[in-house]
Amino acid sequence: MKRLDRRYPKGELRRRALIEATLRVIERDGVSGVSHRTVSQEAGLPTSSTTYYFTGLGDLLAAALTCVMDEDSERMRRLSSGGDRRRELAELLARVAAEPGRLLAEYELFLLAARRPHLREATDRWLVAVSAFARCYTDDPVRARVVVAMIDGFLLQTLLSENKPTADEVEALLSVVLPGPLPDR
Structure with a gap:
């Protein structure tokens, strides 16, 4: 993951980390491999973070796209x-x-x-x-x-x-x- 600007609020950094993690999961496993668990594990964040920052997997995929x-x-x-x-x-x-x-x-x-x-x-x-x-x-x-x-x-x-x-x-x-x-x- 590229270095993020630390001036962003913590929430935006986490949201961006989840998007980057989603892209890595898709690289490795395809879109079908994207789940709340796989993305949060890839990002090193709690599973609940994906549902906190995104309304669902569709929203997460849309953000990544x-x-x-x-x-x-x-x-x-x-x-x-x-x-x-x-x-x-x-x-x-x-x-x-x-x-x-x-x-x-x-x-x-x-x-x-x-x-x-x-x-x-x-x-x-x-x-x-x-x-x-x-x-x-x-x-x-x-x-x-x-x-x-x-x-x-x-x-x-x-x-x-x-x-x-x-x-x-x-x-x-x-x-x-x-x-x-x-x-x-």
């Missing part, structure tokens, strides 16, 4: 801040693919949103952020959708492969779908 989608969306927004950032995105995607545990947890939660429409607000933020990155390179809405599909498809495929791509390989893929940045962006 929202957390990862917000983090991922923010990374994409930073990459959309101008200039040719394809190499930076390629390096990020290669790093993510090289350590697939968290990615697997994220996609399990992402797919959970396919069954639970109320969770799609979080996944929509990710899709909008990737699309915004693509629009730095193209005005074509179809090409922007291809980029979104390519990135998600690429990440899913890396979960099925023992051979993880290099940043150079990812950059080559991005260069095919995004030939270059648009002027003044």
Whole structure:
């Protein structure tokens, strides 16, 4: 777990610890492995803490999904801040693919949103952020959708492969779908 800012109130630190523990449980056991007991044990907190901070497992899973989608969306927004950032995105995607545990947890939660429409607000933020990155390179809405599909498809495929791509390989893929940045962006 990454170091948390100690200025947060104790409750927010515990809530965040439970979310991080949920992600680790999903990495290890899948969404079906999430229970009040497994999450609280993973977090090193009493079992009652999950029901204190979350109304139920659905709320906990929604919080975990929202957390990862917000983090991922923010990374994409930073990459959309101008200039040719394809190499930076390629390096990020290669790093993510090289350590697939968290990615697997994220996609399990992402797919959970396919069954639970109320969770799609979080996944929509990710899709909008990737699309915004693509629009730095193209005005074509179809090409922007291809980029979104390519990135998600690429990440899913890396979960099925023992051979993880290099940043150079990812950059080559991005260069095919995004030939270059648009002027003044």
